[in-house]
Amino acid sequence: MSGGLISLxxxxxxxxxxxxxxxxxxxxxxxxxxxxxxxxxxxxATAGTSALALWLGFQVYEQRATEQRHQDxxxxxxxxxxxxxxxxYRHYGRDSENVLKGATGDFKKQFTAQTAQxxxxxxxxxxxxxxxxxxxxxxxxxEDSARVLVVADSKVTNTAAPDGQARTYRLQLDxxxxxxxxxxxxxxxxx
Numbered sequence: 001m002s003g004g005l006i007s008l009x010x011x012x013x014x015x016x017x018x019x020x021x022x023x024x025x026x027x028x029x030x031x032x033x034x035x036x037x038x039x040x041x042x043x044x045a046t047a048g049t050s051a052l053a054l055w056l057g058f059q060v061y062e063q064r065a066t067e068q069r070h071q072d073x074x075x076x077x078x079x080x081x082x083x084x085x086x087x088x089y090r091h092y093g094r095d096s097e098n099v100l101k102g103a104t105g106d107f108k109k110q111f112t113a114q115t116a117q118x119x120x121x122x123x124x125x126x127x128x129x130x131x132x133x134x135x136x137x138x139x140x141x142x143e144d145s146a147r148v149l150v151v152a153d154s155k156v157t158n159t160a161a162p163d164g165q166a167r168t169y170r171l172q173l174d175x176x177x178x179x180x181x182x183x184x185x186x187x188x189x190x191x
């Protein structure tokens with residue numbers, strides 16, 4: 001009997017739980033392999049998402065920097081055009097100094113060279129010009145230079161036109177970034 005019990009035990013009662021445990025072990029091993037694959041997949045997805053977030057963040061930063069640069073360029077061009085079209089013989093020294101504060105390069109040299117002559121001419125004619133910038137738009141811009149078209153009106157009074165004369169200016173301003181400020185390096189009357 002004992003021989004029969006052993007064979008029955010070895011063949012039936014013990015082998016069945018062993019088979020179940022082996023299957024369970026195989027499933028757990030497969031799940032572990034799947035878990036490693038899932039973990040690897042999650043790591044790749046996380047790295048990809050992080051790279052995409054960094055790239056998008058950089059794009060937003062660049063866009064904001066460009067928008068800010070364009071706002072700074074337009075503000076400088078508008079101020080320069082306003083200074084250029086607003087002059088008064090009673091305080092021409094101050095007005096011409098305002099033009100020069102926003103100038104650089106050839107434009108600054110030319111305006112400086114003509115200031116003495118313009119001072120006499122403006123005083124003789126008792127000229128007063130009040131400018132107003134109507135529109136301004138950037139035609140090109142990079143990190144340190146820009147070209148802006150400006151439309152400005154002014155009312156000019158002088159000895160020849162005591163009641164005033166309306167004038168419209170279409171100006172092309174070239175600007176350069178110098179020491180953190182956008183300065184006018186060239187002015188042309190266009191159209």
